[in-house]
Amino acid sequence: MRATVDRPGLDNQGRTPLIKIRRVRKGDLSKVRDVLEQAFGDFFERQMGTRPRQVFNGAQYVHHRWLMEPWGCFVAEEGDGKIVGAALAVMWGTLGLVGPVAVLTNYQNQDIGQQLLTACQGFFDENKATLQGVATYPYSPKHLGLYQKFGYRPKGLVVVTGKPMDRREIVQATRPAKPGLGVRRYSSLEEAKKKAAMQRVRRITNALYRGMDVGKEVEIVDGLALGDTLLLEKGRDVIGFAIVHMPGVSEAPHGSVYIKFLAIEPHHRKPEHLHALLGAVEEMAHAAQLQRVVAPVYTYYWAAYQSLLERGYHPDFTMVRMKRGKQDDDERPDDLVLDDWR
Numbered sequence: 001m002r003a004t005v006d007r008p009g010l011d012n013q014g015r016t017p018l019i020k021i022r023r024v025r026k027g028d029l030s031k032v033r034d035v036l037e038q039a040f041g042d043f044f045e046r047q048m049g050t051r052p053r054q055v056f057n058g059a060q061y062v063h064h065r066w067l068m069e070p071w072g073c074f075v076a077e078e079g080d081g082k083i084v085g086a087a088l089a090v091m092w093g094t095l096g097l098v099g100p101v102a103v104l105t106n107y108q109n110q111d112i113g114q115q116l117l118t119a120c121q122g123f124f125d126e127n128k129a130t131l132q133g134v135a136t137y138p139y140s141p142k143h144l145g146l147y148q149k150f151g152y153r154p155k156g157l158v159v160v161t162g163k164p165m166d167r168r169e170i171v172q173a174t175r176p177a178k179p180g181l182g183v184r185r186y187s188s189l190e191e192a193k194k195k196a197a198m199q200r201v202r203r204i205t206n207a208l209y210r211g212m213d214v215g216k217e218v219e220i221v222d223g224l225a226l227g228d229t230l231l232l233e234k235g236r237d238v239i240g241f242a243i244v245h246m247p248g249v250s251e252a253p254h255g256s257v258y259i260k261f262l263a264i265e266p267h268h269r270k271p272e273h274l275h276a277l278l279g280a281v282e283e284m285a286h287a288a289q290l291q292r293v294v295a296p297v298y299t300y301y302w303a304a305y306q307s308l309l310e311r312g313y314h315p316d317f318t319m320v321r322m323k324r325g326k327q328d329d330d331e332r333p334d335d336l337v338l339d340d341w342r
């Protein structure tokens with residue numbers, strides 16, 4: 001049953017306020033960020049008993065996501081123009097991802113989260129998503145219930161791992177694993193070469209899930225200098241890549257380099273290739289004097305998960321991946337992929 005008293009979200013007769021869902025405009029961005037940070041801050045405080053000093057440990061989601069996918073960003077607005085909720089969604093080619101989603105605490109349990117999710121589903125339908133996904137809290141009946149109501153099914157765990165940097169290890173790790181293997185930064189390429197590299201990146205993700213395309217994530221990192229994309233080359237071929245965020249205004253937490261997405265082309269899925277890319281990411285962290293690398297991994301990608309653990313990455317926290325649409329799981333346990341649907 002829903003509470004009808006002591007809720008600023010309700011009018012003086014206890015009625016749910018009139019809420020309009022609309023797309024995010026440029027002038028909303030800082031308010032959207034506040035709404036996310038307040039709602040998640042309250043949620044973490046309820047879960048852990050203390051409020052984190054900084055929600056998401058300094059990681060930012062709103063500004064670059066909106067620039068990257070403005071049609072996928074929605075707010076819930078009260079009659080007087082107050083923003084009380086927000087949801088960000090993105091299309092990775094045929095894969096639609098939703099999150100973060102947040103509603104101010106005093107406005108929760110009044111259907112606003114569902115209205116925001118409905119808007120995201122509309123966006124996915126317009127873009128003909130064949131699969132939709134979200135990462136959420138496996139211990140929260142509310143979160144599971146909410147997404148299940150929209151047809152999402154809980155699948156496997158996502159483990160967000162981290163590794164503190166050790167200088168000696170970096171020196172060893174950055175020696176090329178094999179002759180002919182090299183790492184190049186996307187930002188250092190001329191425009192024509194970027195185009196060719198992007199085609200290879202697209203071919204790699206398409207081989208993992210038909211139509212998956214993270215090209216806009218590569219472009220936003222390059223365009224806004226949020227970090228860089230590392231290209232693993234064998235001879236003249238790109239056989240893997242890692243989209244890396246550096247802290248500041250990206251999704252990287254304070255003091256950490258964050259791997260947003262990493263994949264090795266399926267024909268080249270050898271652990272040494274994953275290690276070569278991870279070594280290069282760790283070198284980036286070291287060069288920027290950062291103390292940590294954060295790498296998320298979906299446990300269905302068992303070999304990738306094991307490689308991280310062997311390399312000294314430790315689980316920081318877990319989330320559950322939920323999927324809607326295609327019911328078969330496409331992940332092969334030996335695919336070397338690190339991806340984050342948050």
Ligand SMILES: CC(C)(COP(=O)(O)OP(=O)(O)OC[C@H]1O[C@@H](n2cnc3c(N)ncnc32)[C@H](O)[C@@H]1OP(=O)(O)O)[C@@H](O)C(=O)NCCC(=O)NCCS
Binds near residue numbers: 104142
């Ligand atoms: C998650 C969040 C966005 C939901 O927003 P909301 O406006 O409260 O959600 P709604 O009122 O639209 O929907 C709540 C639904 O959750 C489900 N639910 C709630 N409690 C539940 C429970 N104990 N068991 C199962 N399902 C439950 C129901 O489906 C319910 O809808 P219904 O009662 O109409 O069937 C909001 O709680 C929030 O901002 N939380 C903090 C940030 C966060 O965790 N974001 C999501 C990260 S993935």
